[in-house]
Amino acid sequence: MALALISFWYGRKKLSTFAYTVPNPLKPGEGKKLLGLAVVIAVVATVLVVLFQLLLGELTSAIAWALFLFALGTAGVYFVTMVKSPKVTPEERVHLGAFAPLWVGNVLFVLIFEQAAGKMATVALEHTDRSVLGLFELTPETYQSFNPTFVLILAPILGWLFLKRQGRFPSTAQKFAISLVIIGISALMMGYGFSAFPGGAALAPFWFLIAVFVVQTVAELLMNPVGLSVTTKLAPRHFASQTMTLWYLAPAVGMGLTSVVIQLMSGFSDGVYYAVLGGVTLLVSLGMFAIAPWVQSKMDDVETRHDETADEEAVSAEG
Numbered sequence: 076m077a078l079a080l081i082s083f084w085y086g087r088k089k090l091s092t093f094a095y096t097v098p099n100p101l102k103p104g105e106g107k108k109l110l111g112l113a114v115v116i117a118v119v120a121t122v123l124v125v126l127f128q129l130l131l132g133e134l135t136s137a138i139a140w141a142l143f144l145f146a147l148g149t150a151g152v153y154f155v156t157m158v159k160s161p162k163v164t165p166e167e168r169v170h171l172g173a174f175a176p177l178w179v180g181n182v183l184f185v186l187i188f189e190q191a192a193g194k195m196a197t198v199a200l201e202h203t204d205r206s207v208l209g210l211f212e213l214t215p216e217t218y219q220s221f222n223p224t225f226v227l228i229l230a231p232i233l234g235w236l237f238l239k240r241q242g243r244f245p246s247t248a249q250k251f252a253i254s255l256v257i258i259g260i261s262a263l264m265m266g267y268g269f270s271a272f273p274g275g276a277a278l279a280p281f282w283f284l285i286a287v288f289v290v291q292t293v294a295e296l297l298m299n300p301v302g303l304s305v306t307t308k309l310a311p312r313h314f315a316s317q318t319m320t321l322w323y324l325a326p327a328v329g330m331g332l333t334s335v336v337i338q339l340m341s342g343f344s345d346g347v348y349y350a351v352l353g354g355v356t357l358l359v360s361l362g363m364f365a366i367a368p369w370v371q372s373k374m375d376d377v378e379t380r381h382d383e384t385a386d387e388e389a390v391s392a393e394g
Contacts, residue, residue: 183359185328186352191222198284199284202272248367261353
C-alpha cells in the first residue's frame with residue numbers, strides 16, 4: 076500500500092484533467108445532512124440487530140442477518156437513487172442496467188471466495204497433511220499467503236493474455252461468467268476435499284488446498300480488476316464515486332450472505348455445503364453466459380470510447 080501511494084504521488088501529474096474535476100460536489104449545508112444521515116444509519120443498524128436478536132434469540136445470528144440486510148438495502152438505495160436521478164442520462168441508465176448483473180455476479184463470487192479464512196482455514200488445520208515430501212511442514216497460517224502470492228505470479232500473465240485478445244473472446248461480460256465458472260469449480264473441489272479427507276487418518280495432501288487457491292486466484296483476476304475497470308466505465312458522470320461505492324458494497328453483501336447461508340445450512344456437512352454452493356454458482360454462470368451478449372451490447376459504446384481516449388492520450392504522450 077505504501078508503494079502504491081508513492082507511485083500515485085509520483086504519477087499524479089500524468090493523470091488527465093478529468094481526474095481532478097469533481098462532477099457532483101457537495102453544496103453548502105449538505106455536509107451536515109450527511110452527518111445526520113450517518114446517525115440515522117447507525118440507529119437503523121442497531122434497531123435491526125435488536126429486532127433479529129428478539130426473533131432469533133442468538134446475537135451472532137442477529138448480527139449476521141442485520142448486516143446482510145443492511146448492506147443489501149444500502150446497495151439498493153444507491154442503485155435506485157442513481158437510476159431515478161435527473162442528473163443521470165438515458166444512456167447512463169442503460170449502462171447501469173448492464174452493471175446490475177455484473178454486480179450480482181460479484182456478490183456470488185465473494186460468497187465462495189471470502190471463505191479462505193473460515194472453512195478453508197479449517198481444511199488447512201484439521202484436514203490436511205501439511206508435510207511437504209517429508210522435508211518440512213507448512214503451518215496452517217502459511218496457506219493464507221498462497222492467494223496473494225499467486226496474484227503476483229498470475230496477474231501479469233493474465234494481463235498479457237487480455238491484451239493479446241483485446242476485442243475478441245472473452246468480452247468483459249464473458250470474463251465475469253468465466254470467473255463464476257471457475258469459482259464454482261473451486262467450491263466443488265472443496266466439497267470433494269471435505270468428503271474425501273474427513274480428517275483423522277484421512278488427510279488431504281499438502282498440495283490439494285494450494286491447488287484450490289490457484290483456481291480461486293484465476294477466478295479473482297477475472298473478476299476484481301475487470302470489475303473495477305468496468306465500474307469506472309459504466310458509472311454515471313455525476314455518480315462516479317457512488318458507483319464505485321456500490322461495487323465495494325458487493326463484497327459486503329456477499330460476506331453478509333455467507334454468514335447467513337452458513338447458518339441456514341448448519342445442519343449439512345461441509346462437503347454438501349460446498350457442493351450446493353458450487354452447483355448454484357455454475358447454474359448462475361450459465362445464465363451469465365446467456366445474457367453476456369446483451370450486457371456487452373449495452374456497454375460497447377463506453378469501452379470503445381475508453382479505448383479511443385487511451386489511444387489519443389498515448390499519441391499525445393509520445394508527441
